[in-house]
Amino acid sequence: MSLFDLKLQEVHNRLRDKELSVTDLVEASIGRIGEVDSKVKAFLTLDEEGARAAALIMDKQLANGGERGLLFGLPAGVKDNISTEGLRTTCGSQFLKNFTPVYDATVVNKLRSAQSVTMGKLNMDEFAMGGSNENSSFFPTHNPWNLDYVPGGSSGGSAAAVAAGEVYFSLGSDTGGSIRQPAAYCGVVGLKPTYGLVSRFGLVAFASSLDQIGPITKNVEDSAYVLQSIAGYDPMDSTSANVEIPDYLSALTGDVKGLKIGVPKEYLGQGIDPKVKESVLSALKVLESLGAVWEEVSLPHTEYAVAAYYLLASSEASSNLARFDGVRYGERATDAGNLLELYHKSRSQGFGSEVKRRIMLGTYALSSGYYDAYYLKAQKVRTLIKQDFDEVFAKYDVIIGPTSPTAAFKLGEQVDDPLTMYLNDIVTIPVSLAGVPAVSVPCGFADGLPLGLQIIGKAFDESTVLRVAHAFEQHTDYHKERPQL
Amino acid sequence: MSITGKDVEKVAALARLDLEEEEKEKFTVQLNAILKYAEKLGELDTENVDPTSHVLQLTNVMREDITRESLTIDKVLLNAPDEEDGQIKVPAVLE
Numbered sequence: 001m002s003l004f005d006l007k008l009q010e011v012h013n014r015l016r017d018k019e020l021s022v023t024d025l026v027e028a029s030i031g032r033i034g035e036v037d038s039k040v041k042a043f044l045t046l047d048e049e050g051a052r053a054a055a056l057i058m059d060k061q062l063a064n065g066g067e068r069g070l071l072f073g074l075p076a077g078v079k080d081n082i083s084t085e086g087l088r089t090t091c092g093s094q095f096l097k098n099f100t101p102v103y104d105a106t107v108v109n110k111l112r113s114a115q116s117v118t119m120g121k122l123n124m125d126e127f128a129m130g131g132s133n134e135n136s137s138f139f140p141t142h143n144p145w146n147l148d149y150v151p152g153g154s155s156g157g158s159a160a161a162v163a164a165g166e167v168y169f170s171l172g173s174d175t176g177g178s179i180r181q182p183a184a185y186c187g188v189v190g191l192k193p194t195y196g197l198v199s200r201f202g203l204v205a206f207a208s209s210l211d212q213i214g215p216i217t218k219n220v221e222d223s224a225y226v227l228q229s230i231a232g233y234d235p236m237d238s239t240s241a242n243v244e245i246p247d248y249l250s251a252l253t254g255d256v257k258g259l260k261i262g263v264p265k266e267y268l269g270q271g272i273d274p275k276v277k278e279s280v281l282s283a284l285k286v287l288e289s290l291g292a293v294w295e296e297v298s299l300p301h302t303e304y305a306v307a308a309y310y311l312l313a314s315s316e317a318s319s320n321l322a323r324f325d326g327v328r329y330g331e332r333a334t335d336a337g338n339l340l341e342l343y344h345k346s347r348s349q350g351f352g353s354e355v356k357r358r359i360m361l362g363t364y365a366l367s368s369g370y371y372d373a374y375y376l377k378a379q380k381v382r383t384l385i386k387q388d389f390d391e392v393f394a395k396y397d398v399i400i401g402p403t404s405p406t407a408a409f410k411l412g413e414q415v416d417d418p419l420t421m422y423l424n425d426i427v428t429i430p431v432s433l434a435g436v437p438a439v440s441v442p443c444g445f446a447d448g449l450p451l452g453l454q455i456i457g458k459a460f461d462e463s464t465v466l467r468v469a470h471a472f473e474q475h476t477d478y479h480k481e482r483p484q485l
Numbered sequence: 486m487s488i489t490g491k492d493v494e495k496v497a498a499l500a501r502l503d504l505e506e507e508e509k510e511k512f513t514v515q516l517n518a519i520l521k522y523a524e525k526l527g528e529l530d531t532e533n534v535d536p537t538s539h540v541l542q543l544t545n546v547m548r549e550d551i552t553r554e555s556l557t558i559d560k561v562l563l564n565a566p567d568e569e570d571g572q573i574k575v576p577a578v579l580e
Contacts, residue, residue: 102560196541209539238546239539307523318500325501327575329564338576340501348503356502360493360512361519363500377526379536384529386537419518435540459541 003028004165005482008074008222011168015062015073022062022073022117025168026055029075029119033166036485041141042151042161044080045088046120051075054117069115070229076111077161077170080121081128082213083202084108091204092124092136092154095330095350105202106237107171107213107230114229119167123157126352127321128178128206130154131424134415135354142411143185144483145449149408152182158216159186164485169217169226173203175210176309177403177428180440183216184403184452187442187481189223189469190216194459195435196241198227199234207316208239210309210432219479220441220470224248227462243460251463252470257291259468260396266302267401267427276402279444279451284400286475287468297396299388304381305430306422310358311365311378312433317355318362324350357418382433389434393458398468401427403440403452427454437462441469442478450478487517 003011003025014020030048037043058073078084081091083101085108090096104112111118125135133141133156141156143149144164151160155172159182162170172179174192183190191214198213205211215226228248234240263284268277284294326332326346333345351359365374392399405426414421431438436459443453453472457465473479493513497504504512558571567574 099564102556102563196543235548239541239543241541241543301529304526304529307525310519311523311526322501326566328561328573330566332566336576339578342576343501344503347501351502353508356504356508357512357515359500359502360496361516364488364492364496364516364520367496367499374520374523376536377531378523379538380531380534381526381529382537383534384531386540418515419522422519433540 002165004032004168007219008168008225011074012068012072015068022055022058023052025073026051026075026117029167033119036164037166039142039147039485040144040160040164040166041139042122042157042164042166043077044090044092044121044123044138044157047087047118050087051117051119058115058117069113070225071111071114071116074116074168075119076116077119077122077158077167078108079155079158079170079172080124081173081204082108082171083204084118084121087121089121089204091128092126092138093350093352093355094137095324097331099329103202106199106234108202110230122161122170125154125156126355127204127317128154128173128175129317129354129358131177131181131421132414133157134411135352137352140411143408143449144485145187148410149449150185150411152185152408154178155216156182159183159188159190162186162188162216162218163483165482169215169222171213172216173211173213174432175207175313176432177425179214179216180403180428180438180452180454181425183440185408185450187450187478187483188216188218189220189439189441189479190214191223191227191439191462192431192437193227193231193462194241194437196239197231197243197460197462199232199237199240201234201236205320207313208320209316210313220439220466220473221249221252223439224252224466241460246463248463248466251467253467254471254474256287256468256471259292259398261287261292261294262297262392262396262399263294264299264302264399264401265296266299271405271423271426272402273406273446275446276405276407276451280400280402280453283443283453283472286472290471290475294400297392297399299392299430301381301384301388302426302430305385305433306426308378308381308385309429309433310361310422311374312382314358314362315365315375316362318359318366321355321359326350354418385430386434389436397464399456401454403428403454407446407449407451431456435459437465439465439469441473443476444478488513488520
């Protein structure tokens with residue numbers, strides 16, 4: 001049994017009993033990365049030196065019997081749009097290929113306080129725009145279950161690194177499904193917390209009203225540990241919610257008796273692969289056998305979510321990405337005669353195709369004469385989508401559906417068809433627009449590729465979402481399967 | 486409503502992007518497809534619907550106006566592509 005098959009709690013016990021050292025864990029991680037990352041390509045930047053140094057300090061602490069943090073000694077990976085002081089942060093973009101942040105994101109500080117070991121930075125679609133990792137301007141990441149397939153995106157590196165056993169857990173960011181969809185494609189657990197629960201300070205912004213950082217882990221218990229460590233109010237983020245953080249671990253009771261589940265008919269209708277539908281229905285049977293009840297419900301505005309999302313997310317992106325002008329940081333074009341040319345050339349050389357496309361869409365949607373028809377309209381549709389969720393949550397504890405309409409697709413298969421690519425996010429996007437939490441847990445396989453079950457909860461009710469996911473996981477073995485690499 | 490190559494040029498200028506001829510053609514086709522898909526939103530009557538600008542309905546965030554330490558000049562300049570005498574250098578703005 002590999003160290004990476006251990007649950008976080010088991011690792012802690014072995015550290016406590018001196019059967020393991022943090023150095024053992026970090027060396028195992030470095031060894032595994034050396035063994036498989038040339039195939040998976042999850043890492044953009046590896047920090048072996050920093051990880052080894054951190055391990056030595058923690059081992060000393062262990063010998064002295066000091067306090068141990070919640071994530072003590074655990075090798076972790078961080079998506080490359082989260083700032084790490086002194087460690088290159090590229091956002092998967094040539095524009096930032098040599099950018100070194102001068103401060104840590106709040107979540108990175110929190111990982112440090114919880115004493116996990118950062119192994120490095122993980123590949124992603126450029127500026128988190130994409131659902132396949134093919135938009136990384138460095139190289140695509142491969143799905144550990146079948147290297148010809150995409151790992152999903154935009155947190156594809158974060159999901160693949162965990163699935164391949166390279167790191168114990170990772171952080172991703174989710175704007176329209178970018179944690180949940182790659183978690184589903186790679187057969188791991190991905191949690192998008194309620195908007196505002198986890199600080200976005202130090203996360204390079206894509207669409208500020210939607211972006212949220214969350215954990216990717218091998219099992220639900222580990223997800224609760226990581227969430228416990230990173231959630232909480234941050235005065236540095238003006239959209240951070242000042243709410244009390246519950247004990248997520250104590251929520252994992254295994255009990256779902258009497259729990260009411262709504263299953264949106266729109267999430268199992270047209271465009272959903274029959275194998276995906278079948279896996280969701282058998283998952284519901286598992287929960288039913290544990291005493292939960294489910295009924296079909298409707299989220300009638302689902303079919304409008306993708307259009308609203310792409311207008312809103314692109315508009316916010318066009319505004320957020322205006323800061324990349326080649327003046328203060330990032331790649332500067334060398335052949336510019338004046339300042340305006342410097343902006344134009346630096347941006348045109350630095351950004352990839354998908355990023356340009358979204359900046360163009362957003363700039364258009366926000367431009368004079370079109371604002372009302374596109375941006376404002378989309379904001380109003382967002383209200384209708386949120387109301388759909390409010391109505392269902394008035395009667396049900398959670399909403400359950402698939403995470404993605406299909407399993408992972410082949411590399412290169414959809415790359416020239418942005419609209420089809422956007423429609424892959426049909427079941428994750430409405431959740432993002434409503435700002436509520438959702439987790440993807442492994443619930444089956446189709447042709448050897450993992451499938452994900454999406455469990456959606458009320459705002460700030462991560463406890464129930466994790467409780468249901470955990471109960472399901474306790475009665476299935478999908479999360480124990482490992483890809484052969 | 487469909488957008489033309491000229492519209493794409495105008496938007497590119499607003500977004501401070503230079504597009505190659507090939508890119509311009511590709512974006513015209515793709516943006517038209519995406520905007521045509523977005524016209525779907527027109528099916529919904531949203532006259533009496535308020536726009537959602539924030540899902541959590543947070544009120545304005547205020548803090549005390551206290552001076553704090555800011556980034557040092559060294560840190561600010563760490564990622565600057567060009568610098569001189571503790572300042573970031575750019576091409577001349579005025580002739």
